[in-house]
Amino acid sequence: MGEGAEPTAPVAPDRAVADDLDLLDHLPLGLLVQQDGAAAFANRTLLTLTGWEDLASIAAAGGLDTLLVRDGASLHLATAAGTRLPVEVRLVAAPFLGRPALVHVVRPLSEAEGREARAITRRDALDMVPWPVFLLEPEGTIRHANRAAAERLGFSAMDLAGEPFVVAVAPEDRAQVVAALDRVAAGAAGAQITLFLRDRAGTPAPARAGIARAGADDQMLCVVVDPDPPAVPAAAAKAPDLLPRFAGRLRQALAAPLARLTGAPTPTTLSGPEREAFAAVASTLADLEALDIHDALAATAQDAPTERCDLAQLVTEASTALAPAARRRGIALRLDAPGPVMVTTRRPQVTRLARLMLEEALAATPAGTSIAISVFDDGPAGACLQVSDGGTALDEVALATALDPLAPGPAATDRFTATGRPLRLARLAREAETLGGTFEVTPEPARGMTARLRFSQG
Numbered sequence: 001m002g003e004g005a006e007p008t009a010p011v012a013p014d015r016a017v018a019d020d021l022d023l024l025d026h027l028p029l030g031l032l033v034q035q036d037g038a039a040a041f042a043n044r045t046l047l048t049l050t051g052w053e054d055l056a057s058i059a060a061a062g063g064l065d066t067l068l069v070r071d072g073a074s075l076h077l078a079t080a081a082g083t084r085l086p087v088e089v090r091l092v093a094a095p096f097l098g099r100p101a102l103v104h105v106v107r108p109l110s111e112a113e114g115r116e117a118r119a120i121t122r123r124d125a126l127d128m129v130p131w132p133v134f135l136l137e138p139e140g141t142i143r144h145a146n147r148a149a150a151e152r153l154g155f156s157a158m159d160l161a162g163e164p165f166v167v168a169v170a171p172e173d174r175a176q177v178v179a180a181l182d183r184v185a186a187g188a189a190g191a192q193i194t195l196f197l198r199d200r201a202g203t204p205a206p207a208r209a210g211i212a213r214a215g216a217d218d219q220m221l222c223v224v225v226d227p228d229p230p231a232v233p234a235a236a237a238k239a240p241d242l243l244p245r246f247a248g249r250l251r252q253a254l255a256a257p258l259a260r261l262t263g264a265p266t267p268t269t270l271s272g273p274e275r276e277a278f279a280a281v282a283s284t285l286a287d288l289e290a291l292d293i294h295d296a297l298a299a300t301a302q303d304a305p306t307e308r309c310d311l312a313q314l315v316t317e318a319s320t321a322l323a324p325a326a327r328r329r330g331i332a333l334r335l336d337a338p339g340p341v342m343v344t345t346r347r348p349q350v351t352r353l354a355r356l357m358l359e360e361a362l363a364a365t366p367a368g369t370s371i372a373i374s375v376f377d378d379g380p381a382g383a384c385l386q387v388s389d390g391g392t393a394l395d396e397v398a399l400a401t402a403l404d405p406l407a408p409g410p411a412a413t414d415r416f417t418a419t420g421r422p423l424r425l426a427r428l429a430r431e432a433e434t435l436g437g438t439f440e441v442t443p444e445p446a447r448g449m450t451a452r453l454r455f456s457q458g
Contacts, residue, residue: 020097030087030106032064033096039063040101049108051080064104077106132225135214138185140165140178140396143220152225154200165223166396167440170196170204171429174400184211184221197225200381202438309347311354311383311455312337312375318355319373326362332370333358341375341383343455345435350455353431357387357451360424364391364415365448378454382437385453391415393443403429403441415449428453 021041024031030046032039042055050067052058057080061067067078068089076084086109094103126133132149134142145153145160153160153168165181166174173195180191190212196204207225214222319335326333343350361371369390378384392415394402402416402425416422425441428451432439437455 030104030108032058032104032106034064034102034104035096035099040096046106049079049085049106050077053080131227134160134165134168134223134225136165136181136221136223138219138221140181140221148227149225152199152227153197164396166400168197170198171400171403172196175397178397178400180211181221184213202433202440306344306346308342308344309350310340311343311350311385312339312341314347314351315354315358315373315375315385318351318358321355322358322362326371329362329367331362331365331367333373334370335373337373337375341377343383345437345455349431349435353428353435353453354385356424356428356431357385357453360421360428361387361389361391361449361451363421365389366391382454382456386450387452388448388450390448392418393449394441395443399425399441399443402426 021043024041025044027043027045030049031041031043032046033041039055039059042052042058046052047054050058052061058064058067061078061080068087069076069078069084075087075089077087077089079085088107088109090105090107092103092105094101096103126135126144126146127148129146130148132152133146134149135144137143142160142163142165145155145157147157150157150160160168166177169177176193177195180193184191190210192208192210194206194208197207198204209226210224212222214220316335316337319333323333358371358373365371371390372386372388374384374386374388376384376386394414398414402414402422404426416424429439432453435455437453440452440454442450442452
């Protein structure tokens, strides 16, 4: 120290402590420090957030252990005004004023952050349940499927989120599932149903499910699936498929009288409504014939010749053949088939199936609109033909009815019965199954209907 210089006075310990505490008071996070099991300090940020006057008032209210309330998946901090503040709390071991302490770091959450925190906690909790569990919106859309549900169906939970629950249900059971969901959503205590779940490959498996309301104010539906499938009665397992027998007899009964009435396979002398009526009957007979030969085709599927063929080329040819009919009605066929998409299948049957899909879309689409046709490689899901039309959309109940040829007729006229082809959708699904593919339909209320035909590329 130089001669004549004034010595620097050391900072008093109390002043240093006051500066440190003032710094903690200005942090944007609430802090509560515990030492030896008792509250030792609460910063100004925490007091401002909660409205408590000081540390003594917090202690008088029962301390942080009492004021922190867990409500389901959320954590709330009780305020002096009696409200609850959604918060995130982290515990940190750190020295405070030279002694070991446990610091509660409290961060208030916005409403959106609070919802996300609850959703994350809920997902983590449901993933620990070994049974398949689905949380649904009241209209039946999947909000969350737990890990067991995703593994059961062969999808990821992200793929299932936002999809209708009935995509996981076999077509013949969708009507009863939708009815059960509607009953519970409307206030019924709950429901138990037996159904067939359908995995990503389209394979059905028997299951039992319980349906109940869940969530805050019962604003969601919860579906819990028994992991042990119900036993299928032996008699039912061995029961013959009566549909081909029924289809064959009905076709035989109608074909001969129609031939006698018209005198020709195609009634060229008919016109107007009579010709349209005959075309509708002939189309239904053709669909019945396809259903009738389903078992024979399935039995010989292994022996039938298969070959590698380009699905994009087959669809392009079918689209070209139907282009004149589409132009006459002012309908644009928008084909997106950028490159070869190879599949191993039976070429004539796939060509016919693709044409039937396009004919169905063309019949249902109003004049002056368009049909989007895409052929693409959908990765693990296989090669896909997708047809999106502008026809009348069907809800899930109507779709389930259209896919089941033995279901009672729809209460109102749908797009298939309106065109005189009530069995067309069932036929498409059956022929796709016979060829080793899958056929699925998605209603598009704003645009119409999207049909997808998928084949494995193995």
